[in-house]
Amino acid sequence: MTKPIIQFENVSKRFGKVSAVDNVSLTINEGEFFSLLGPSGCGKTTLLRMLAGFEMPTEGRVMIDGKDMSTTAPNLRPVNMVFQSYAVFPHMTVLDNVAYGLKMDGVPGDERRRRAEEALELVKLGGFGPRKPDQMSGGQRQRVALARALVKKPRVLLLDEPLSALDAKLRDQMRTELTTLQEKVGITFIMVTHDQDEALAMATRCAVMNRGLLQQVASPSDLYEFPNSRFVADFIGSVNMFEGTLDVDEPDHAIINTKDVGPIYLDHGVTGATGTTVWAAVRPEKIEMHKRTDKPPKVEDAPEGYNVIAGVVKHLVYLGSETIFEVEINGGSLVKVVRPNLTRWDQEDFTWDEKVWLSFHACSPAVLLS
Amino acid sequence: MEQSWRQAKGLFFTLLSAPLFWLVIFFVAPLSIVWLYSFGENQGLVDVAFTGTWSNYGKIFKGLRWLDFSDALYVNLFLKSFWFAGLTTFICLVLGFPVALAITFAPERWKPWLLLMVMLPFWTNLLVRTYALIAVLRTKGFVNMGLESVHNGINSVSGGALGAFDPLPLLNNNFAVVFGLVFVNLPFMILPLYSALDRLDRSLLEASLDLGAGHVRTMFNVVVPMAGAGIASGILITFIPALGSYLTPDMLGGPESQMIANVIESQFKRANNWPFGAALSFILVYLTFIAIALQGVFQARSQARSQGGRA
Known part of the structure; x- marks a missing residue:
């Protein structure tokens, strides 16, 4: 029933002498809303970037859909990412931004346009296509980034601190929207966050990391009620x-x-x-x-x-x-x-x-x- | 500190007076005199009369016919200068872009050293560098000597199959001028390109890769349009000095590779025709202004385009 879609097998990543990720083994199943949680510098972002293909593991294997993709280039992986800074191309219109990935895949013009407009509709930005990114608010630009990644129908969507740049009210709204969106599109979401509330509220399962090591992988309620170490007990909620x-x-x-x-x-x-x-x-x-x-x-x-x-x-x-x-x-x-x-x-x-x-x-x- | 100049007029004009004085004495005044000369006529050997004539400008465009420059000697000179400067700028762009890109993506601690290597020739006197180039390019220069030893080596192995060595004509021709101009102007291209590329948000490149574009397509879809302003200013500050180059064509060029600055010089000196030299100078100044204006327009447009990313 639960089919693994991502497998980290004894993955380590060292930058010079610094060990960013230390012998991590982790399986993420299809359809999960998975969260990588930990303080800054714990290696969660490096783990995500290894999935996207921006970093190669020093040791171990990264499997996507059962295939070893440890050294596959980012543009050849069936995953897409929503960047923390959104990384919306400022010199293109919103529609061109969303259609960019389809264009790279050689999808013909008419279909490209139709699918891009559908994706904008999905993130409630219907009709914003002709605008330039500098005419949009931060929250809207994030939706553009979301539509741009989702339009390619990736096997896995990677979200790097998706709510950190939003103000409190928008953050609460985006929280629910992201979870409903995930249920609607049925794509596996993997989210990196340092905010434990965010992880508990959104994820179906969380991995808590500290200093490159995986501390505990569990559902939000298990993390809160049955922590396996002082670090997890202290990091999740107060204790x-x-x-x-x-x-x-x-x-x-x-x-x-x-x-x-x-x-x-x-x-x-x-x-x-x-x-x-x-x-x-x-x-x-x-x-x-x-x-x-x-x-x-x-x-x-x-x-x-x-x-x-x-x-x-x-x-x-x-x-x-x-x-x-x-x-x-x-x-x-x-x-x-x-x-x-x-x-x-x-x-x-x-x-x-x-x-x-x-x-x-x-x-x-x-x-x-x- | 935040006060407007209106609130401290005394201080403002005191501070302004020194650069203003400098500009007036060393820039505005001599340029005005040259400008007046361009409307003058030679009277005898040393005197110039300001007669308000347009004949000097007329002489520049003499022989010019619609779409036919063949008889217009000076227009041809300008065109050749444009061609040399344009070719130089193009080669600098093609060579400089990969270098700037490499420095941008080099490890952080290497960057100052790589930039230093770009700037180092820049700190050496132009004359010294040009003489060094002559030593490299001349018939008995390092390039030809190197080629000759390879040539002789092959000959000695193959029993003289290549025949006698014929040195490459590398000096005193158009090639030498463009080579020298590229050598001199390359840092002017690399530095603005580097500063534009270094400011580029890396996550934009990653986003492009992530969305399925390879490195080449990312380069043309994201890097080049985003670095547009840097490319434009690199082109401008390479093109303008190259257009007005004097020393490089003078020392490396042959009789056929005179650029406009060399002609201006000869008008002021050997030909002793200051009014005509002045007119030529001012045409060059006007062309430079046009280039700067074009770049300004381009930059304003590209800035309006890319503002969103940084806001």
Whole structure:
């Protein structure tokens, strides 16, 4: 059912002594909206440029549609790219820009014109054909770049930071438009981005990269809820990280002894030797906040006294839909808590310097071994 | 600092006075005198009378008939100068474009050195370079000596199959003039081309490749139109000095390869006909103005075309 369309086989790319991509193996399937995600300089753009043919791998193979295309010239590959700067030819009209690729393929004039106009229609730029790129806004020029790439009906469409140059409102709009467009044309999209929100919102699957290494390949929700390393947990969303040693590791529960928040009780076993250093990562919205009464609250899926922390509210950021609290706990470190404002009075529940209890479920922490 | 000159007139005119003085004394005044000469007549050996005559200009176009330049001696001279300068410019463009392209795409740390190599001849005195060219091109020059040794080598192996060596006529002819002009003017072509190509957005080239064009088609569909302004200014600043060249045709050319500047010189000196020399000079100046105007029009059009990419 899922047919691989792109395969990176042990691909490395070195620029001089710098390793931009380090032994990456990755399979992308037909019809996916795949996202390469990572901080700048992590190698995601190099990976994309190797797909487009602008860079050749130093080692390994790049397979497109089952064929080794590691050294194939860009103009002979069944992929097209939307550039970060759009790269719309300023000396041609919009229509000529879109028809350029067809012209290079030797498509006759009438058909070229018809297909180019269809592609412009597809990106909602019908009737803009005779204009010059300098008469169009940044968002419109990006649509021209999109139409220009899609008109060739590529096997894979490559998008290099497609939303980074747009203003916030346009970005949200383009996000939905790109996903609907992808469903409509059914072409595999591969998008490079440094913006985790963008990746989570648009992609069906993401690869997180750091320093040339592939960290994790998973669906957006798996990346968020089941990160495999501190880097991924930290890069995707925000997180509270508690370092500790694995004290108890049974099939049905485990206990991590942390310096900051005492013992953390988990409702599942951990694949790790007891005594090793591990990290418990808890997302801010998975921490509950209670008024400080004499008796600490009891977490329903953990024994009495576990997963409960005493603290004092230090900072408070009201964001309308939710409020972010930073709570100082024993030892002085800050724990981030996000609380949705379910009623119009919720924001008044807690205030600065208020003493609180924090608690989280035994199933909430993600245990990270590295 | 942002104030208009109107708000600081004193400062403005103080700063302006020095270059203005320079321009008036060394440019406007002598040019005006020459311009007046061009409407004058020789009176005796040394005196020139400003009679307001057009006869000097008339002499230039004497013998000119519609579509027939054969009898118009001076028009022919201008045409030959145009031909030499045009051919020089064309050869410089053909040679300079690949060089500029190569420097543009060379690794960043090599670029200053490659540019230095382009400019280096430029920093040597023209006379020295021209004498060096004579040493290369003359009958007993380096080229002919090299060819002769190859020739003799083949002869000694094959037992004299090629016969006696006949040196190539490389000096004192039209070839030598164009060769010399290309040699002198090539940096003027390469530098503006390089600066235009270096500013070109690389992603445009990648986009063209990505959309299925090979390197050659990318060159003609994207690089050349985008570098149009640079090409135009390269052509202009090669063509104008080449058109007015004096030293190169004088030293490398033969009797048949005189350019307009050589004739102007001989009018002022040997022929002692300043008014006619002045008229010839001014025709050259007017032609230069026309070339600059044409380039200005071209540049304005190409700028209007390519503005979108940078906005």
